[in-house]
């Protein structure tokens with residue numbers, strides 16, 4: 001049995017721990033967080049060190065970054081790779097992830113999420129509760145597909161983009177890096193990136 005270390009003892013980290021517990025392949029699930037030693041538990045899981053602990057124990061665990069912020073999650077995930085660490089991929093038993101799709105290490109797929117055939121997902125991706133990524137999409141590193149967001153076939157999403165809760169993307173759309181798509185938005189044309197977009201159809205709110 002393997003041991004799992006989750007970096008970040010937040011609510012998002014707890015959902016990862018809950019998924020990992022249901023996967024029943026880890027003998028230990030533990031957190032590290034900058035708040036240690038002030039905080040030594042996160043619900044029934046222990047917080048065993050601060051945010052540098054993983055660097056000293058890199059060979060002892062599979063590691064996943066449980067931090068919602070896309071920039072921070074991707075930066076730490078790349079650091080783990082650079083230091084030779086083994087990243088965990090967390091898939092809730094109710095998630096449906098096609099075997100014929102590439103998923104990057106350090107990614108998480110929460111309950112009832114679906115990733116269809118022919119996709120390519122980068123490292124440190126979050127496919128949150130009930131979100132779907134349809135066939136042949138390309139999602140670059142460090143993206144977050146928030147709960148209930150749906151991406152149609154063949155869309156291309158740039159790195160560190162955030163698709164807000166309940167947002168929709170029609171087929172074959174290209175969304176640039178570091179895009180922030182607001183809750184409930186509908187993307188019907190390509191977006192340049194490095195900006196926030198809201199509404200139906202989605203338009204730029206601000207850079």
Ligand SMILES: CC(=O)SCCNC(=O)CCNC(=O)[C@H](O)C(C)(C)COP(=O)(O)OP(=O)(O)OC[C@H]1O[C@@H](n2cnc3c(N)ncnc32)[C@H](O)[C@@H]1OP(=O)(O)O
Nearest residue numbers: 128146147163164165180181182183184185196198199205
């Ligand atoms: C498990 C989890 O919890 S995962 C978390 C999932 N959460 C999300 O996906 C959050 C998505 N976030 C949003 O939609 C946010 O509202 C954002 C990022 C788009 C904008 O947030 P802010 O930058 O704080 O903008 P702010 O709240 O000041 O609103 C600015 C304007 O945009 C409007 N606006 C904000 N969000 C939206 C939206 N989703 N759709 C339409 N209009 C919006 C506001 O009404 C406001 O309009 P006004 O200037 O006419 O009053």
